[in-house]
Amino acid sequence: MSQQVRGVIARSAGAPVELTTIVIPEPGPEEVVVSIAACGVCHTDLTYREGGINDEFPFLLGHEAAGTVESVGPAVRSVAPGDFVILNWRAVCGTCRACRRGRPQYCFSTFNATQKMTLTDGTELTPALGIGAFADKTLVHAGQCTKVDPAADPAVAGLLGCGVMAGLGAALNTGGVGRDDSVAVIGCGGVGNAAIAGARLVGARTIIGIDRDPRKLRWAAELGATHVIDATAEDPVAAVRALTGGFGADVVIDAVGNPSTWEQAFYARDLAGTVVLVGVPTPDMRLEMPMLDFFSHGGALKSAWYGDCLPERDFPTFIDLYLQGRLPLDRFVSERITLDEVEKAFHTMYSGDVLRSVVIL
Template sequence: MAINEVQGVIARSKGAPVELVPILVPDPGAGEALVRVQACGVCHTDLHYREGAINDDFPFLLGHEAAGIVEKIGDGVSNVVPGDFVILAWRAPCGQCRSCVRGRPWYCFSSRNAEQKMTLADGSPVSPALGIGAFCDLTLVDALQAVKVDPAASPLAAGLIGCGIMAGLGAAINTGGVSRGDSVAVIGCGGVGNAAVAGAQLAGANIIIAVDIDDRKLDWAKGFGATTSVNSTQTDPVAAIRELTGGNGVNVAIEAVGNPTTYEQAFYARDHAGTVVLVGVPDPTMKIELPLIEVFGRGGSLKSSWYGDCLPTRDFPMLIDLYLQGRLNLDGFVSERITIDDVEAAFERMGRGEVLRSVVVM
């Protein structure tokens, strides 16, 4: 079996700057696909990997928000063929676990990944971020992770659906069940939060309130459909949200930060029997304390959204169609195009809140 040598971005140890090194990528085996990456977004999850906040299986081959072209397929693959334009998904339902058997594949407990390992030049294996590893010219995935979409779409925009856009938009539509005439608050307006704003607009929400501490992010949110904004450094966001909804609170409050303070704000900013959706990823050490009588008395739902509760084979093509129809502004999330050797600097710009998404163009 042939081995392909390409360049890839790895995190070698906790907190160390990323490195661009040779990566050895095997040709696909049974059920696998080799994908030539065209573009890959720089997601906060990649930074979590570099910082050791996911696990300690260093070195990591970073990058997972990607689109590209199928180059080769292994035996038994029927969902894609060489030449197909695909978005890479980090959920590929197995079809056999207890969740898939119950008809809920978006909660699959045994998502599929490539069986073969990509390695460093010395043969030591790398751990691909979210089972993808797409800061690399070629990457090896389970073929079911490669979701075919309309090739008319820009790879820069399409790749973002593979993680952040799907997480935020799905938090609003799939998890939160936002519907026509609803009122929605989105707390935290980075890439995921603004995708939730866009999702709420697509679903027909009447009031969409963006909340953040950065006026620049609030301006971005208005561009994606927020009807009003609240800078929570200048006013109490719960009081502001209630004032903007006739004293009632919102039907759906989406927390896209992953912090106990902002989660509590979302909890108290919702209407009676409203829904809270947590899509921001918290630090494992974080805890929250709420009066149990308030949990009981307010009713409604407290939900967590994992990957926007999506089914990639259903949702990715649909979102690309909306993009091509001009109804979903994916291009607006692309703050800058960068090269593969600029990932470390992109992490710094991300930390300063200067970008929604830096996108590596191969």
């Protein structure tokens, strides 16, 4: 039987979000209804609201979520009612060319629920990243649910669903940061600071946080940066080289995603070092550099999509590390808000006052 719950929608590009009543259908084959406990406010949700993803309005926003499985449809075996889960937008198919080659973290055909959630008048909703978790409950594909230890704080656990996982994965999965490496991270918001926390976790020797905002640099130091660089006061490339014996860092992560920061990342790395782009550029951005520099520097130039994460592998591991006190995921929760404060949280995000606002349901 379908049910009606509260949900936050974006009805048109740029318009303030609305808290309204939405309809959740009974789960069909391979579908699951999840009762949402907490959901982080991610910049991607704001991009949806602004029409920067596509124009399939109205959107049901929210995707960094954790909650409890309420009911499951036919043929669901991976989760059961009562399971505590983190929702993800990479429900791997197992059959695409990436999955067949043993690289499911690059799956090209991820699953979403088949049925649509709707408004009470029957208008179909487009769930953000196939999730739509700014709601009391949501409908997802069973593969979008990853079971983790229920001892975890839902406000903390849900952040692995997107931004924090993107940063951790950029450092550990894509960048391959290891013990005694030197690492520089450009942009110390939620994603960049997660990369810093990941580098610290695996024992990187030198961890450099770079930003223009003193608050973000303080957060970087708290989360594991051994050095911070104020990009308004000194040249980041020269500063990184000075901190790494004149050579540059083994891994440089661009968590901003524009041509100037990517160029800084390129020249701040050691010969044969790695650049990881995890910040998301806009379609109009272009890069112009001497091609000879690409040849002469060697190394690897990579992009991290969702931190090259595989939810069933990564989520339980990071939650266990958090519960052991080895990964301070709780520091990313700057404030806890209610469902009717999402629009306010978007404005707080603009001001740079938080790493993450988290909706508690």
